Amino acid sequence: MGTFEKVVNRKNTKSVKWDMVKKLYGSNEVIPMWVADMDFPVPNAVTETLSERVSHQIYGYTLTDANVNQSVMNWVKRRHQWDIDENWIVYSPGVITTLHLAVQAYTEPGDAILIQTPVYAPFYDLVNLHDRKLLTNPLELRSGKYEINFNHLETQFQKGVKAFILSNPHNPVGRVWTKEELTRMAKLCEQYDVLILSDEIHADLIHQPNSHIPIASLCQEIANRTITCMSPTKTFNLAGLRISFAIISNKEKKLLLKKQFKKQGLGILNTMGILALEAAYQEGEEWLEELLEVLDTNISLVRDAFSTRDEITLIEPEGTYLLWLDCRAMRLSQKELKQFMQEDAKVGLNDGIEFGKEGEGFMRINVACPTETLHLGLNRILEALHKRAL
Structure with a gap:
């Protein structure tokens, strides 16, 4: 090592x-x-791939082709047992970037958005900077382990929550939500028609005997109301290369998000980020x-x-x-x-x-x-x- x-x-x-x-x-x-x-x-494969591109000496506009898509699909299938279609993938400079655009694409000023606290600090900005209403469902520390207060969660949803920003695995408390917990959250989201914005950037960093379950992989109904955000950047230490992707099976929701990307002028990705993603997922x-x-x-x-x-x-x-x-x-x-x-x-x-x-x-x-x-x-x-x- x-x-x-x-x-x-x-x-x-x-x-x-x-x-x-x-x-x-x-x-x-x-x-x-x-x-x-x-x-x-x-990983050496990432260094070698980037070094090869550096020696090429041209860093023009770079596309995400079928090989890049396949790398993502294979990784998600192999590591998380989730079959996704390449048409569901939307690339982005970062997960937080995607979440900001998703808040703008799917909600309106004044809409209520819920987060589970304590939580990654930028989640607060995702709500407050866009003039949305912040609601919280504080996690409860019981016998040394954080748990969800589902009764309180439902009470909050009853207030007309439009979107729920989920952290899975949860940052900073380190929980990897179980299938039972994810299912209970998902059912409540269905019952109260809540959109799920799922930050799963730490999905690959799981400690035994736990296993990560993408909430959208539970069933098609849940996938239909979920925007799943993933990236190789936390997994392989690539944060400065600015590369991530969203998985959206609902065609209408995917088009809405892509339109928001276009409105913000975010159509071009970092050349090195694309190459690093492909190398890491294929050989890392x-x-x-x-x-x-x-x-x-x-x-x-x-x-x-x-x-x-x-x-x-x-x-x-x-x-x-x-x-x-x-x-x-x-x-x-x-x-x-x-x-x-x-x-x-x-x-x-x-x-x-x-x-x-x-x-x-x-x-x-x-x-x-x-x-x-x-x-x-x-x-x-x-x-x-x-x-x-x-």
């Missing part, structure tokens, strides 16, 4: 994670373990399996690190490489908790409050990094906890 053990210096590469440390955390000594990209080199599976083993090891390191501490509890992740840490036992204000992490421990984590008021007392840590980096970060937190306890 040499690829995943090597510490690559990302400083001075215009990296959001590494070159904004002082601006965000006040000191260059802070180890950044926040934004959702990995500190691992991409072995790399992904190794990555999942590394993530399991890293999650165990976090679990072990805090197993003897009462102050911080790991919420066991079922998917993603983003771990949700319950720090409420430290009895600090959110400002004090943030200061403890960046000033005392000198690690740069995501402030839980970014994900909504339900994130108060929590922090999010990214463990997609070499073991050496993770050990350093964890040791800093443990040492700071020890000093605080003295």
